[in-house]
Amino acid sequence: MHRFGRRPEGMWLPETAVDLETLDILAGHDISFTILAPHQAGRVRRIGEEKWHDVDGARIDPGKPYLCRLPSGRSINLFFYDGPVSRDVAFAGLLKRGEDFARRLLESGSDGREPQLAHIATDGETYGHHHRFGDMALAYGLNHIEEEDSARLTIYAEYLEKHPPGHEVEIIENTSWSCAHGVERWRDDCGCRIDWQSDWDQAWRGPLREALDWLRDELIVLYEQQAKPLLGEPWQARNAYLEVILDRSEEKKRAFLAEHAGRELDAAERLKALRLLEMQRQAMLMYTSCGWFFDELSGIETVQVLAYAGRALQLAQEVAGSQLEQSFLDRLEKAPSNIAGWGNGAGIYRGLIEPLRLDLLRVAAHHAIACEFEGDHEVDRVYCYTAEKRDYDHLGAGMANLGLGRTRIRSTITGNEAEFTFGVLNLGGHSVSAGVREYENVEAFEAMRREIRGAFEKADIAEVVRLMDKHFGSHSYTLWHLFRDExxxxxxxxxxxxxxxxxxxxxxxxxxxxxxxxxxxxxxxxxxxxxxxxxxxxxxxxxxxxxxxxxxxxxxxxxxxxxxxxxxxxxx
Structure with missing residues (x-):
């Protein structure tokens, strides 16, 4: 609805992982079709006939749609992509020449006279990322087919409308397109991996899944307890939260909360409700499938999954004071890394996830330092935060520069906000140090600014450093603390x-x-x-x-x- 302005007719299942329950949920939401791998078909028969024909082992004809009847009485249409051509596109260099790509598509059908569909399924990154200029081969091949008038380009929904299924199919449940063992790749050391010659194992997959399942269940209990007084139907609100994810304007958030709260929420309640909803969003994101796909626990995909979990834990602590992190780490200790330096999942979490954790103070420090290099803007956007600079003074003397001021930091996701005072001393090059603390009152702010400014104007840099220590204490930052892009x-x-x-x-x-x-x-x-x-x-x-x-x-x-x-x- 959001992208195209209409309800979808089909839906892609991640990793084409499928069972009857999943298909029934799709059908219950008026999804007409999905696409599976050929080896996920078990048997077929012509509609109206009793005799089934075994097609196990990827022997199904991919050139037609199939009807899948579901235990609930619903049904859904299934397409099974052409496996050999898809594999050659992904792994055998078929995208080196657009003409070869077009020819393989045209040759993939049978010699029968009845209409048939030639179609493949590959990762989107195949076209350019995995294979340089693959996007050009794709475009050339499709254009070649269209100009030669050798076939008609179509989409699944159009083909289904013109050629409804004449056969029905039974699927093989709990299967996917990228695991020879069903769906074990996402919960066990099944043997599926990227580097078959490596002596690494994937014994970490099971404990990681168990740790995340435990965390998910704990967050469900917490969410239901904390959200019930704020959101009349917490799970309906969670599902509808997509509206806010797509439009995080203040107007949209107010309208969303007004609809789902059933009463006027004060500022603290609004903040808590949005934090709870965002906590549930992070709990869903931590099941991103690529987190289990690759070989090593410390890989970027799995680290991202752990980062989602870390953010969910942070929000749980903020809204309810929940102390779930240590129990989560205890479970991650059972997930062994193949790299001795990391040890296990807990070591990776402490080394790579905890340093990523943000709060408003860290964002304020980033903004304060960035102000020294980015010019004078009253309001800046720092990722999902806004930073409003106030009472800012900038002084220069030779290579030395000093910035003093206040900034109000606000999360555009939860609405959490606070005001901070800061001082930044730049002695040239990368010698930059900053102090940041929460704003107390105008008297404390003016005293800080007067004292540090006075020392700087006397060119007493040692006194400037001492005064920054006095006013900001341990809250000191350097270029190391800037977010990576900045x-x-x-x-x-x-x-x-x-x-x-x-x-x-x-x-x-x-x-x-x-x-x-x-x-x-x-x-x-x-x-x-x-x-x-x-x-x-x-x-x-x-x-x-x-x-x-x-x-x-x-x-x-x-x-x-x-x-x-x-x-x-x-x-x-």
């Missing part, structure tokens, strides 16, 4: 300045010693590397700028190229 941006900015200074010194060497270097080269004497390296850097930089100019300067490019030919330097 950290890279700031470090690149610092690096650019440093490189400009280095290049300027190289230009001086180039200007002063260019003739000597040419003379040494002409008489076949070796040019010292300490002389050649700066000249090489200068000429490459000049050539790069000349080529990147909006209007390339051909004469300048020729002159630089001539220098490169006459000197013992390499073109970068």
């Amino acid at each position: 950290q890279r941006k700031v470090v690149n900015q610092i690096m650019d300045q440093a490189l400009q200074e280095i290049e300027a010194s190289f230009v001086q060497i180039y200007d002063r010693h260019y003739s000597l270097m040419r003379f040494l080269h002409q008489i076949n004497m070796p040019v010292p590397r300490s002389l050649a390296a700066p000249v090489e850097e200068v000429l490459n930089a000049q050539l790069r700028r000349a080529l990147e100019a909006e209007t390339p300067e051909l004469e300048r490019i020729r002159a630089i190229a001539a220098d490169l030919e006459q000197l013992p330097v390499a073109l970068d």
Whole structure:
């Protein structure tokens, strides 16, 4: 509904993992069809006939839709994609040429005269990420088919409308497209993995699943207890929370809470309700299937799953004071890592998840430091937070800079907010330190600003540092505490300045010693590397700028190229 403005007719099941209950839920929500792998079909028969035909082992005809009757009396239509062609697209280089891709699709059907569907299913990242220019091969192949008029391009819903099922099918339950053992890949060390030659095992999968199942159940109890006084039907509200995820405007949140609370909530109750709903969202996200797919517990996909769990635990503690984390860690200790340095899931959680945990103070520190490098904006967006800067002073003296002010940080997800005071001392380069604390009152703020500013204006940097320790205590931060994207941006900015200074010194060497270097080269004497390296850097930089100019300067490019030919330097 959100993307296309209409109800969906079909739905993709993650990993094509399927059982009859799942299909019945889809049918109950008016989903007309889904797509499965060919090996997930058990037997088929023509509608109206009694005799079944075994198609186990991926022997089903993928060129037609099938009706699947469900125990509830409902039914759903199923398509089974072409397995061999899909595998060749994903793993055998079929996307190297668009013509080959188109030809395989056209050849995949049978010789019968009845209408048939040629279709495949692959990961979206196949087209470009896994196979460079795969998206171009896909586009070319489809365009080739259309221009040759050798087949008609269609979509599943259109094909189903014009060619309803003539056969019915029984599925093999608890199966998926990427596990030879059904769905064991997501709960056990079944043997499915990426690197078959590695001696790593996946004994961590079961304990990870058990830990998350335990946490999910604990959060269900907590949610029902805490949400009942705030949301008349907590689970209906949880399901409808998607409306807020798609539109996090204040107007939408107010309308959502008004509809589901059944009464006027005060500010604290609104904050609690949104935290509870977000806690449930994180509890759902922690079952993202790729968390179990790969070989090692400390891989980025599994770490992301643990990050979702960590956020759910943080919200549970904030709304109800729940102390679930240690019990969760006790369970993660049973999940062994293949990397000795991590030990187990608890070690990975402590090493990779706990440092990621954010609160408003950490966001305020990020904003305070970023202000020193990003210019003067009254209101900034920091991911899912807004930062409103107030009473900001910036002072400079030589390479040293000082920023003092207040900032109000607000979560756009839960509405949690607080005000902070901050001071940032920048001594040049990456030597940046910041102090941040919650705002107390105007008197304390003005005293802090007056004292630190006074010391800075006297150029007493040691006193500035002492006063920052006095006013901010242990709440000190550096560039290390910036969020990763902003950290890279700031470090690149610092690096650019440093490189400009280095290049300027190289230009001086180039200007002063260019003739000597040419003379040494002409008489076949070796040019010292300490002389050649700066000249090489200068000429490459000049050539790069000349080529990147909006209007390339051909004469300048020729002159630089001539220098490169006459000197013992390499073109970068």
